[in-house]
Amino acid sequence: MKYMVGYEKLQKNFKKLADVDKLSHAYLFFGEAGEEKFIFSLSLANYLENKEFKPLEKNILEECFIILPDEKGIIGIDEAKKIGNFLYQKPVLSPKRTVIIKNADSLTPEAQNAVLKIVEDSPEGSLIIFIAKDENSLLTPLASRLQKIYFSETTVMEKADASILKMGLEEIIEKDKIDEYLKNLIIELRKDSVKNVGQLKETLKRLTFIKRFNTNKKLQLKCLSRF
Structure with missing residues:
Protein backbone atom coordinates (compact mmCIF):
# COMPACT_ATOMS: atom_id res chain seq x y z
CA MET A 1 0.00 0.00 0.00
CA GLU A 158 15.55 8.56 2.64
CA LYS A 159 19.13 7.39 3.07
CA ALA A 160 21.22 9.27 5.57
CA ASP A 161 24.59 10.66 4.48
CA ALA A 162 26.99 8.53 6.52
CA SER A 163 29.92 10.87 5.89
CA ILE A 164 28.14 13.74 7.65
CA LEU A 165 27.05 11.58 10.58
CA LYS A 166 30.67 10.51 11.13
CA MET A 167 31.90 14.09 11.47
CA GLY A 168 33.09 15.28 14.84
CA LEU A 169 31.39 18.16 16.65
CA GLU A 170 34.09 20.71 15.86
CA GLU A 171 34.22 19.71 12.19
CA ILE A 172 30.43 20.05 11.86
CA ILE A 173 30.58 23.54 13.35
CA GLU A 174 33.66 24.57 11.35
CA LYS A 175 32.12 23.50 8.02
CA ASP A 176 28.69 24.96 8.94
CA LYS A 177 27.00 21.60 8.48
CA ILE A 178 24.75 21.81 11.55
CA ASP A 179 21.39 21.90 9.73
CA GLU A 180 22.51 19.15 7.38
CA TYR A 181 23.79 17.03 10.26
CA LEU A 182 20.53 17.30 12.22
CA LYS A 183 18.41 16.41 9.19
CA ASN A 184 20.54 13.36 8.44
CA LEU A 185 20.45 12.32 12.08
CA ILE A 186 16.64 12.44 12.00
CA ILE A 187 16.62 10.24 8.88
CA GLU A 188 18.85 7.71 10.64
CA LEU A 189 16.91 7.72 13.92
CA ARG A 190 13.50 7.30 12.34
CA LYS A 191 14.57 3.94 10.90
CA ASP A 192 13.51 2.68 14.33
CA SER A 193 11.42 5.50 15.77
CA VAL A 194 10.10 3.35 18.63
CA LYS A 195 13.56 2.49 19.95
CA ASN A 196 14.98 5.96 19.26
CA VAL A 197 11.97 8.01 20.35
CA GLY A 198 13.88 9.89 23.07
CA GLN A 199 16.83 10.96 20.95
CA LEU A 200 14.55 11.64 17.98
CA LYS A 201 12.39 13.92 20.12
CA GLU A 202 15.43 15.84 21.37
CA THR A 203 16.86 16.21 17.85
CA LEU A 204 13.56 17.51 16.52
CA LYS A 205 13.36 19.97 19.39
CA ARG A 206 16.82 21.36 18.66
CA LEU A 207 16.08 21.64 14.94
CA THR A 208 12.81 23.42 15.73
CA PHE A 209 14.62 25.91 17.98
CA ILE A 210 17.06 26.69 15.18
CA LYS A 211 14.32 27.15 12.56
CA ARG A 212 11.74 29.04 14.63
CA PHE A 213 13.78 31.14 16.99
CA ASN A 214 17.08 31.61 15.16
CA THR A 215 18.94 30.41 18.24
CA ASN A 216 22.65 29.72 18.47
CA LYS A 217 23.22 26.66 16.27
CA LYS A 218 26.46 25.71 17.97
CA LEU A 219 24.81 25.76 21.39
CA GLN A 220 21.91 23.58 20.21
CA LEU A 221 24.30 21.04 18.70
CA LYS A 222 26.39 20.91 21.88
CA CYS A 223 23.23 20.38 23.95
CA LEU A 224 22.28 17.50 21.66
CA SER A 225 25.73 15.92 21.91
CA ARG A 226 25.21 15.57 25.68
CA PHE A 227 21.86 13.80 25.25
Whole structure:
Protein backbone atom coordinates (compact mmCIF):
# COMPACT_ATOMS: atom_id res chain seq x y z
CA MET A 1 0.00 0.00 0.00
CA LYS A 2 1.44 3.35 -1.04
CA TYR A 3 0.61 5.05 2.26
CA MET A 4 2.72 2.56 4.18
CA VAL A 5 5.90 2.83 2.10
CA GLY A 6 8.71 3.89 4.41
CA TYR A 7 6.96 2.68 7.55
CA GLU A 8 7.75 -1.02 7.28
CA LYS A 9 9.99 -1.01 10.36
CA LEU A 10 7.39 0.82 12.42
CA GLN A 11 4.69 -1.56 11.21
CA LYS A 12 6.83 -4.55 12.19
CA ASN A 13 7.42 -3.10 15.66
CA PHE A 14 3.75 -2.42 16.30
CA LYS A 15 2.67 -5.86 15.07
CA LYS A 16 5.19 -7.42 17.43
CA LEU A 17 3.95 -5.31 20.34
CA ALA A 18 0.34 -6.21 19.54
CA ASP A 19 1.13 -9.92 19.27
CA VAL A 20 2.63 -10.04 22.76
CA ASP A 21 0.10 -7.59 24.25
CA LYS A 22 2.73 -4.94 24.98
CA LEU A 23 1.11 -1.94 23.31
CA SER A 24 0.96 1.23 25.35
CA HIS A 25 -2.53 2.33 26.35
CA ALA A 26 -2.10 5.77 24.75
CA TYR A 27 0.00 7.12 21.87
CA LEU A 28 0.60 10.44 20.18
CA PHE A 29 1.37 10.03 16.48
CA PHE A 30 2.91 13.33 15.42
CA GLY A 31 4.98 14.80 12.61
CA GLU A 32 4.68 16.42 9.21
CA ALA A 33 3.20 13.32 7.56
CA GLY A 34 -0.36 13.92 6.37
CA GLU A 35 -2.77 10.99 6.09
CA GLU A 36 -0.03 8.47 6.90
CA LYS A 37 -0.57 8.82 10.65
CA PHE A 38 -4.31 8.21 10.28
CA ILE A 39 -3.85 5.33 7.82
CA PHE A 40 -1.34 3.72 10.19
CA SER A 41 -3.78 4.07 13.10
CA LEU A 42 -6.60 2.44 11.14
CA SER A 43 -4.25 -0.32 10.03
CA LEU A 44 -3.24 -1.02 13.62
CA ALA A 45 -6.88 -1.18 14.72
CA ASN A 46 -7.63 -3.57 11.86
CA TYR A 47 -4.64 -5.72 12.80
CA LEU A 48 -5.93 -6.00 16.35
CA GLU A 49 -9.38 -7.01 15.12
CA ASN A 50 -8.65 -8.96 11.93
CA LYS A 51 -4.87 -9.62 11.89
CA GLU A 52 -4.43 -7.55 8.72
CA PHE A 53 -2.22 -4.47 8.89
CA LYS A 54 -4.11 -2.34 6.42
CA PRO A 55 -7.14 -0.05 6.64
CA LEU A 56 -10.49 -1.50 5.63
CA GLU A 57 -11.90 0.13 2.52
CA LYS A 58 -15.58 -0.64 3.11
CA ASN A 59 -16.22 -2.56 6.30
CA ILE A 60 -16.39 -0.73 9.61
CA LEU A 61 -14.35 -1.99 12.53
CA GLU A 62 -16.54 -2.96 15.46
CA GLU A 63 -13.90 -2.21 18.08
CA CYS A 64 -12.68 1.13 16.71
CA PHE A 65 -14.14 4.59 17.34
CA ILE A 66 -12.93 7.62 15.37
CA ILE A 67 -13.17 11.16 16.74
CA LEU A 68 -13.14 14.06 14.26
CA PRO A 69 -13.45 17.85 14.67
CA ASP A 70 -16.94 19.29 14.20
CA GLU A 71 -17.99 21.83 11.58
CA LYS A 72 -16.34 24.55 13.66
CA GLY A 73 -13.06 22.66 13.65
CA ILE A 74 -13.07 21.73 17.33
CA ILE A 75 -13.45 18.58 19.42
CA GLY A 76 -15.43 19.47 22.51
CA ILE A 77 -16.33 17.95 25.84
CA ASP A 78 -19.29 15.97 24.46
CA GLU A 79 -17.02 14.05 22.10
CA ALA A 80 -14.56 13.47 24.93
CA LYS A 81 -17.32 11.87 26.99
CA LYS A 82 -18.08 9.50 24.11
CA ILE A 83 -14.52 8.22 24.35
CA GLY A 84 -15.07 7.07 27.91
CA ASN A 85 -18.43 5.51 27.08
CA PHE A 86 -16.85 3.54 24.24
CA LEU A 87 -13.74 2.38 26.09
CA TYR A 88 -15.55 1.23 29.22
CA GLN A 89 -17.29 -1.44 27.16
CA LYS A 90 -15.31 -4.67 27.01
CA PRO A 91 -13.88 -5.65 23.60
CA VAL A 92 -15.34 -8.76 21.98
CA LEU A 93 -13.81 -9.11 18.51
CA SER A 94 -10.43 -7.61 19.36
CA PRO A 95 -8.09 -7.66 22.37
CA LYS A 96 -8.53 -3.89 22.56
CA ARG A 97 -11.11 -1.21 21.89
CA THR A 98 -9.32 1.52 19.95
CA VAL A 99 -10.12 5.23 19.85
CA ILE A 100 -8.45 7.30 17.13
CA ILE A 101 -8.55 11.08 17.65
CA LYS A 102 -7.76 12.71 14.32
CA ASN A 103 -6.56 16.33 14.53
CA ALA A 104 -6.14 15.98 18.27
CA ASP A 105 -4.88 19.56 18.40
CA SER A 106 -8.54 20.50 17.89
CA LEU A 107 -9.42 19.23 21.37
CA THR A 108 -10.57 22.09 23.59
CA PRO A 109 -8.79 22.47 26.94
CA GLU A 110 -11.92 21.18 28.67
CA ALA A 111 -12.01 18.14 26.38
CA GLN A 112 -8.31 17.49 26.94
CA ASN A 113 -8.80 17.50 30.69
CA ALA A 114 -11.66 15.03 30.32
CA VAL A 115 -9.57 12.74 28.13
CA LEU A 116 -6.66 13.06 30.56
CA LYS A 117 -8.76 11.43 33.27
CA ILE A 118 -9.48 8.52 30.94
CA VAL A 119 -5.80 8.16 30.03
CA GLU A 120 -4.80 8.23 33.70
CA ASP A 121 -7.27 5.47 34.54
CA SER A 122 -7.56 3.58 31.28
CA PRO A 123 -9.93 0.62 31.22
CA GLU A 124 -8.34 -2.76 30.60
CA GLY A 125 -8.19 -3.55 26.90
CA SER A 126 -8.23 0.07 25.72
CA LEU A 127 -6.05 1.96 23.25
CA ILE A 128 -6.19 5.68 22.46
CA ILE A 129 -4.27 7.17 19.53
CA PHE A 130 -3.95 10.95 19.32
CA ILE A 131 -2.97 12.31 15.89
CA ALA A 132 -1.41 15.75 15.56
CA LYS A 133 1.23 17.56 13.54
CA ASP A 134 3.03 19.11 16.51
CA GLU A 135 3.84 17.15 19.66
CA ASN A 136 3.48 20.37 21.66
CA SER A 137 -0.09 21.02 20.52
CA LEU A 138 -1.60 19.24 23.53
CA LEU A 139 -1.59 20.42 27.12
CA THR A 140 1.48 19.23 29.00
CA PRO A 141 -0.36 17.09 31.60
CA LEU A 142 -1.96 15.08 28.78
CA ALA A 143 1.02 14.99 26.42
CA SER A 144 3.35 13.77 29.17
CA ARG A 145 1.27 10.62 29.57
CA LEU A 146 1.38 9.63 25.91
CA GLN A 147 4.02 7.56 24.16
CA LYS A 148 5.14 9.68 21.22
CA ILE A 149 5.82 8.27 17.76
CA TYR A 150 7.22 10.53 15.05
CA PHE A 151 6.05 10.28 11.42
CA SER A 152 8.16 11.96 8.76
CA GLU A 153 6.58 14.04 6.00
CA THR A 154 8.06 11.74 3.38
CA THR A 155 6.62 8.29 2.79
CA VAL A 156 9.76 7.00 1.13
CA MET A 157 12.59 6.39 3.53
CA GLU A 158 15.55 8.56 2.64
CA LYS A 159 19.13 7.39 3.07
CA ALA A 160 21.22 9.27 5.57
CA ASP A 161 24.59 10.66 4.48
CA ALA A 162 26.99 8.53 6.52
CA SER A 163 29.92 10.87 5.89
CA ILE A 164 28.14 13.74 7.65
CA LEU A 165 27.05 11.58 10.58
CA LYS A 166 30.67 10.51 11.13
CA MET A 167 31.90 14.09 11.47
CA GLY A 168 33.09 15.28 14.84
CA LEU A 169 31.39 18.16 16.65
CA GLU A 170 34.09 20.71 15.86
CA GLU A 171 34.22 19.71 12.19
CA ILE A 172 30.43 20.05 11.86
CA ILE A 173 30.58 23.54 13.35
CA GLU A 174 33.66 24.57 11.35
CA LYS A 175 32.12 23.50 8.02
CA ASP A 176 28.69 24.96 8.94
CA LYS A 177 27.00 21.60 8.48
CA ILE A 178 24.75 21.81 11.55
CA ASP A 179 21.39 21.90 9.73
CA GLU A 180 22.51 19.15 7.38
CA TYR A 181 23.79 17.03 10.26
CA LEU A 182 20.53 17.30 12.22
CA LYS A 183 18.41 16.41 9.19
CA ASN A 184 20.54 13.36 8.44
CA LEU A 185 20.45 12.32 12.08
CA ILE A 186 16.64 12.44 12.00
CA ILE A 187 16.62 10.24 8.88
CA GLU A 188 18.85 7.71 10.64
CA LEU A 189 16.91 7.72 13.92
CA ARG A 190 13.50 7.30 12.34
CA LYS A 191 14.57 3.94 10.90
CA ASP A 192 13.51 2.68 14.33
CA SER A 193 11.42 5.50 15.77
CA VAL A 194 10.10 3.35 18.63
CA LYS A 195 13.56 2.49 19.95
CA ASN A 196 14.98 5.96 19.26
CA VAL A 197 11.97 8.01 20.35
CA GLY A 198 13.88 9.89 23.07
CA GLN A 199 16.83 10.96 20.95
CA LEU A 200 14.55 11.64 17.98
CA LYS A 201 12.39 13.92 20.12
CA GLU A 202 15.43 15.84 21.37
CA THR A 203 16.86 16.21 17.85
CA LEU A 204 13.56 17.51 16.52
CA LYS A 205 13.36 19.97 19.39
CA ARG A 206 16.82 21.36 18.66
CA LEU A 207 16.08 21.64 14.94
CA THR A 208 12.81 23.42 15.73
CA PHE A 209 14.62 25.91 17.98
CA ILE A 210 17.06 26.69 15.18
CA LYS A 211 14.32 27.15 12.56
CA ARG A 212 11.74 29.04 14.63
CA PHE A 213 13.78 31.14 16.99
CA ASN A 214 17.08 31.61 15.16
CA THR A 215 18.94 30.41 18.24
CA ASN A 216 22.65 29.72 18.47
CA LYS A 217 23.22 26.66 16.27
CA LYS A 218 26.46 25.71 17.97
CA LEU A 219 24.81 25.76 21.39
CA GLN A 220 21.91 23.58 20.21
CA LEU A 221 24.30 21.04 18.70
CA LYS A 222 26.39 20.91 21.88
CA CYS A 223 23.23 20.38 23.95
CA LEU A 224 22.28 17.50 21.66
CA SER A 225 25.73 15.92 21.91
CA ARG A 226 25.21 15.57 25.68
CA PHE A 227 21.86 13.80 25.25
